[in-house]
Amino acid sequence: MATGPDIPPRRQRPIGHAVAAILIAFAMVVVLDADGMLSTARQLPYGSTQRAVAVALMRPVAAVTDALYLNRPVQWMQDAVGKHSLGVSGDPFAATPQPPPLPPPKPPSSGGSGNTTSQKHRKPRLTPAHPGRILVAGDSLAGDFGPLLQDYGKRTGVIEPAGQVDFRIGTGLARPDVFDWPRQLREDIAANHPNLVVLAFGLNDDQAMTGPTGNYLALGSPGWVAEYRRRVGAMMDIALAAGAKVIYASPPLVPDRSRSARYQQIATLIGQAAARRGPNVRAFNTGQLLDPSGHYTQFAHVNGQLVALRRSDGVHLSGYGDQRMAASMLRTIGGWYRFPHHHIF
Amino acid sequence: MLFPTVTFAVFFAIVLPLNWLLLPRGRVWSVFIIVASYIFYGWWDPRFVLLLAGMTLWNQLMAVLIDRAEGRARSLRLAIAVAGDLATLGYFKYADFFLVSVHNGFARLGLDVGVPVLQVTLPIGVSFFTFQALSYVIDVKRGTVRPAPLIDFAVYLSFFPHLIAGPIVRARELLPQIFGRHDPRRVDVSGAFFLIVSGLFKKVVLSDLLSTRIVDPVFAAPSLHSGLETLVAVYAYAAQIYCDFSGYTDIAIGLALLLGFRFPQNFDAPYTAVGFRDFWRRWHMTLSRFLRDYLYIPLGGNRKGRLRTYANLMATMLLGGLWHGAAWTFVIWGGLQGGALSGEHLWMEERDRRGWRELTRSRARRWIARFLTFQLICLGWIFFRAGSMSTATAVLGRLVHGWGEPSPLVTRGVLLATIAGIGVQYVPAEWFSRVKAAFAQLGPVQMGFALGLSLLVISVLGPSGVAPFIYYAF
Numbered sequence: 001m002a003t004g005p006d007i008p009p010r011r012q013r014p015i016g017h018a019v020a021a022i023l024i025a026f027a028m029v030v031v032l033d034a035d036g037m038l039s040t041a042r043q044l045p046y047g048s049t050q051r052a053v054a055v056a057l058m059r060p061v062a063a064v065t066d067a068l069y070l071n072r073p074v075q076w077m078q079d080a081v082g083k084h085s086l087g088v089s090g091d092p093f094a095a096t097p098q099p100p101p102l103p104p105p106k107p108p109s110s111g112g113s114g115n116t117t118s119q120k121h122r123k124p125r126l127t128p129a130h131p132g133r134i135l136v137a138g139d140s141l142a143g144d145f146g147p148l149l150q151d152y153g154k155r156t157g158v159i160e161p162a163g164q165v166d167f168r169i170g171t172g173l174a175r176p177d178v179f180d181w182p183r184q185l186r187e188d189i190a191a192n193h194p195n196l197v198v199l200a201f202g203l204n205d206d207q208a209m210t211g212p213t214g215n216y217l218a219l220g221s222p223g224w225v226a227e228y229r230r231r232v233g234a235m236m237d238i239a240l241a242a243g244a245k246v247i248y249a250s251p252p253l254v255p256d257r258s259r260s261a262r263y264q265q266i267a268t269l270i271g272q273a274a275a276r277r278g279p280n281v282r283a284f285n286t287g288q289l290l291d292p293s294g295h296y297t298q299f300a301h302v303n304g305q306l307v308a309l310r311r312s313d314g315v316h317l318s319g320y321g322d323q324r325m326a327a328s329m330l331r332t333i334g335g336w337y338r339f340p341h342h343h344i345f
Numbered sequence: 346m347l348f349p350t351v352t353f354a355v356f357f358a359i360v361l362p363l364n365w366l367l368l369p370r371g372r373v374w375s376v377f378i379i380v381a382s383y384i385f386y387g388w389w390d391p392r393f394v395l396l397l398a399g400m401t402l403w404n405q406l407m408a409v410l411i412d413r414a415e416g417r418a419r420s421l422r423l424a425i426a427v428a429g430d431l432a433t434l435g436y437f438k439y440a441d442f443f444l445v446s447v448h449n450g451f452a453r454l455g456l457d458v459g460v461p462v463l464q465v466t467l468p469i470g471v472s473f474f475t476f477q478a479l480s481y482v483i484d485v486k487r488g489t490v491r492p493a494p495l496i497d498f499a500v501y502l503s504f505f506p507h508l509i510a511g512p513i514v515r516a517r518e519l520l521p522q523i524f525g526r527h528d529p530r531r532v533d534v535s536g537a538f539f540l541i542v543s544g545l546f547k548k549v550v551l552s553d554l555l556s557t558r559i560v561d562p563v564f565a566a567p568s569l570h571s572g573l574e575t576l577v578a579v580y581a582y583a584a585q586i587y588c589d590f591s592g593y594t595d596i597a598i599g600l601a602l603l604l605g606f607r608f609p610q611n612f613d614a615p616y617t618a619v620g621f622r623d624f625w626r627r628w629h630m631t632l633s634r635f636l637r638d639y640l641y642i643p644l645g646g647n648r649k650g651r652l653r654t655y656a657n658l659m660a661t662m663l664l665g666g667l668w669h670g671a672a673w674t675f676v677i678w679g680g681l682q683g684g685a686l687s688g689e690h691l692w693m694e695e696r697d698r699r700g701w702r703e704l705t706r707s708r709a710r711r712w713i714a715r716f717l718t719f720q721l722i723c724l725g726w727i728f729f730r731a732g733s734m735s736t737a738t739a740v741l742g743r744l745v746h747g748w749g750e751p752s753p754l755v756t757r758g759v760l761l762a763t764i765a766g767i768g769v770q771y772v773p774a775e776w777f778s779r780v781k782a783a784f785a786q787l788g789p790v791q792m793g794f795a796l797g798l799s800l801l802v803i804s805v806l807g808p809s810g811v812a813p814f815i816y817y818a819f
Binding site: 027033041077081083143148151164 | 351358361362449452453460466467529531533534535537566569605732735736753754782785790792793796797798800801804
């Protein structure tokens, strides 16, 4: 970007001017977008000093700017571009219907289909006139395998995508103040009318939460365990209430062992919530599928060859990992319905 | 730490004034900026700070040893230094690819050799600081740079604005600035703000929108999408990768300017290129010149005959492809670049031999050349973006067979963002210079309001979460 001959050379400034300009810009953002800054502060991990300080600083600023209507210009701009707050205060998981009564038989809770011959005969058949409509929603893991699952479904000729895969990076159930997943799932279901809902949450949920009354719940504490199970169940109930069958995938194991242990705990809670809700909900244990030994593995042995299961970050799935997960999910759907799948497996 | 986050804003707001307060105090400033840079890098994973420190010690030791040696010993020590750097890079980037390839090669012969895979996690930015370290030891051997004191070399290697994704700054560009005097009364404030704001807009608004709205869904499952969606996704990816990467380096260059340092330019309207040689003079310029000066020219460049020139071009671009990742898609991408560059050389030689006129002389022909070059670049991006060969072929297949189907992903917003990401490169550079010159005339208060308003607009238009930069992974 050369300066043309008729363009005056840029004026060099004292660094003090830059610092002053930055402070004015920061002040302007803090005052005019105090709600956004408070929301950003609240998104920091619960229990951290950083969050406590940021929230303590921003809360009174947000209250004052709201009282003086200083936050209106940004709200108008957000309205103009159709952008609304994605998080919610209070308890968005409370508004879901109560789970149906516990059925007598315990359904299989693994990546496999687990169907028996007698079940097979009772299974309804999916047809082009009565297709499966599959909605996938969740964190970045859903973004990994979801499109492929929809693709595999489409190849059967009787399972069609119910809308685009709705995945939100860095979200989960632990922080409804960051992203209100219950509301989003209701909207996705209302817009796309799925009869199969695949959910994947947990990758970003290994953190402290606040309970329904605003009480602090340390990660892994009894209160946290009960609350997280309740939230998982609430998501299942939203889909069940719409008449859909639900597959709920837990996060995979990762290289960090302590994090893997937390993910395994989340998988257990998903299994418990699914078991309470009967045969129309299947807990999909991703860790068990990809790492049956119980230890993180970057590569899988396939016909004597080593194939990468994960990407280089060790968390997200490789193309083969996605395939494996999508194919296993389709088998799980095969536990409910009959459909042509010989050209996929 | 990611640039477009509040955490980084707070970090920089602390570092900026301290930087200028301590700059006159030489060594104290060096220690301060190393600590700040290590905090910046260690925010992601503190363990990898040890890697950065280890690379610093190794390369400084070897630079001093190379400088003290004469004749063949100098070359030998350089070879050891380069081998050490490449071994480190190779371990983190290619060890598993190599071991898996060996295992699978034997497996195809029916032999199970049980090669142990290492399951290595890739440290972010490792390629960038390894390349900077390589340029340092090679330049010391060539005599174009004297070994710097350890602390200054540590600043050069770890300086946080370039640490994660470049630009690849050479020792002879940055070290003199570390030794030199910095005048706090003469800082290119308007240039810095312009780069930071434009970089944020490209990354947070354009790149993330294109990524989530069309590129990721289409490349994740091409068969679910129509030919039109696939075509728009390919062009959108061209815009996305430009906005993402040039956005990052614009922010990096702007931050460095505010700290009193000048980085080399990394992008110069690459999609206006009229050929592949022109493209590589405009795209990731600091990597291009690294490959040219430390690989292509030492291989013989164009000095050893026509065939050797083509072979050198192909080897350079194939290695450039592999630098981006250990996958066949990157090899194909590198091969396409090498093939196109060789073809262009061949064409120019024939043209000169036969006395034909230069094709790009007329304005219309220049536009045709631009159009064709851009299409071929986009063809390469398909392989670059696709995670596997099967995805790449599926995308190509949809471009042929997927027409006439509904295209819900092709929205007005996606088209506007794609056109903006590509079209901004056709805006005359003088226009930007005029805007910057006008901005420079503002007082600090007006400048602050303009900056604040820009940040608010970016915040409103951008998505709520920011995805990592594409070039983090390289």
